Amino acid sequence: MTAGLVISAPASGVGKTTLTLALARAWRNRGLNVQCFKSGPDYIDPAFHAVATGRASVNVDSWAMDRTTIAHLVSRGTDADVVLAEGSMGLFDGVAARGASGTGATADIAEMLGWPVVLVIDPSGQAQTAAAIAAGLRDYRAGVRLAGVVLNRVASSRHEDLVRRALLEADIAVFGALPRHAEISLPKRHLGLVQAEEQAEIGSLIDEAARFVSEHVDVDAVLRAAADWSPQPAANGLNVTPPGQRIALARDAAFSFVYPHMLEAWRAAGAEISTFSPLADEAPDASADVCWLPGGYPELHAGQLAANARFRSGLLAFAETGPVHGECGGYMVLGAGLTDAEGVRHEMTGLLGLETSFARRRMHLGYRLATLAAPMPGHQAGARLRGHEFHYSTILAQPDTPLAVVHDATGAVIAETGSRRGHATGTFFHLIAEDR
Incomplete structure (x- = not known):
């Protein structure tokens, strides 16, 4: 049986990629086979996923791909112990008009596959309001299930306590809280992250992220929150014709x-x-x-x-x-x-x-x-x-x-x-x- 989970957030730039890579490497270090996917049209993150897991990652996109195509792509996770789909932008961010099977939002993939969502919340400049944001995301769309949150870039133990209490009062699980840690910041340029193949130290950077996250996040609880998922290998392949032999x-x-x-x-x-x-x-x-x-x-x-x-x-x-x-x-x-x-x-x-x-x-x-x-x-x-x-x-x-x-x-x-x-x-x- 495979466990499925989506890593998302209220917005871009709050730490989805770092958490995804850290969890993937931490679980792989425990002997689990981890399969990653990227929701949306990002062509950079899958290469980081591959470094973290040792398995090729692909994009799944509800605006560009129909359900058959998505089912075919995610069927590669059939032999994995756990699959992690990293979201793009905010959980419900997509386009106004529906495409092949949705609007391109991460929530489409979460609902389509039945995988619960772990939210990365950055409470910088706020405290209890972070709980209101998480509760709003939890309740916004039926069919999208929130597993819990990981706090990122908390300023102090007092700050963490204020946010944790508010989240628990809202009946939202908190898997952990990450203080600021510049050493695991991934370098960027104008189209996104500097590509994995250009970073000689990317393996050690992911190892450090896994160590840091494991120290501050209950990675066992995150794994238990994943949904059991037993897909059948998709019968139909991709609707793609090669440009030549x-x-x-x-x-x-x-x-x-x-x-x-x-x-x-x-x-x-x-x-x-x-x-x-x-x-x-x-x-x-x-x-x-x-x-x-x-x-x-x-x-x-x-x-x-x-x-x-x-x-x-x-x-x-x-x-x-x-x-x-x-x-x-x-x-x-x-x-x-x-x-x-x-x-x-x-x-x-x-x-x-x-x-x-x-x-x-x-x-x-x-x-x-x-x-x-x-x-x-x-x-x-x-x-x-x-x-x-x-x-x-x-x-x-x-x-x-x-x-x-x-x-x-x-x-x-x-x-x-x-x-x-x-x-x-x-x-x-x-x-x-x-x-x-």
Whole structure:
């Protein structure tokens, strides 16, 4: 029997990831098999989960994925002792319009799977009011069950006592309270946490988090609060068509934003993936059927990418006969130029005419529903693709033929249509699933 639990909070930035990693590592250290998931479209946290558990983590998303897809993805937890789903933003935060199976809120996943919620509450600047917030979250939606709370960043024993008493009066279990502890703070940059693969000490950082949390939180009580869960392996797989039989995938610090379930789905469908590093001046495998440039941080490496002649010439040669697709950062590199935060323009590959700038910084964030006006690798014209966009670049020019009509989650048409020219296509959104 597997135990299921969701880690959530009233808002972002209160310690969900740290608690998830700490619990996962603490239970793994006790000999338990722990499977993590990430609710929502975050492509960074699953890599941290994998370090903590030794098992690959994937995203589950109620706006982009239907119930069958979610059931298939979570069925990987069948052989685990405990599954932990880390939420995104606040427990009920999603979009206004329902998507494939919900609004994208963590609460959708908790209710759908029957897993109780452990709330991380940061009572900084308050005391008893923290109990009112927890009680409001507990009572807001029938079908979402609150297991209890973990307090984070408590200022003193007196502060902790005030909050604990109020929570107990509200009949809400308190599993523990964490004082401030800078040593387990995970480093961040403009798109979220610095990626796990870029942090040499991430294993020891997670070990310290597990030690610290185990010292201040009753991890046995948290485990007992998890719901028994005995799923059957899902009969149907993901509704994902690989972009080709042999895929040349850019993979390094500049190109790393790939949803794990997409790569797994491509391989499950029989595709072979060969990786290459544009930062190391490597070219895509010329024998591949398609070249795929995912998102990442090209703006941090624009000068190097512009100077890497072997990568550029190899990509241009590939695009003479084979399809090349870029997502977000990959789309920018397929463009004509990228202006960095200091205002310096770097020449990109020129397969598309896109010009972007980080000097004129503007956040673009949200779910996207695209109806393709023309084919792109793996998908025919007319396909409806669900994805997510998150970047800070500004479009200076997007002169090529639009790839799709793109709507946000409210149904409004947006300007980031993607582009196509010759064998090259690109989108600002990261693909999550195709509508069935």
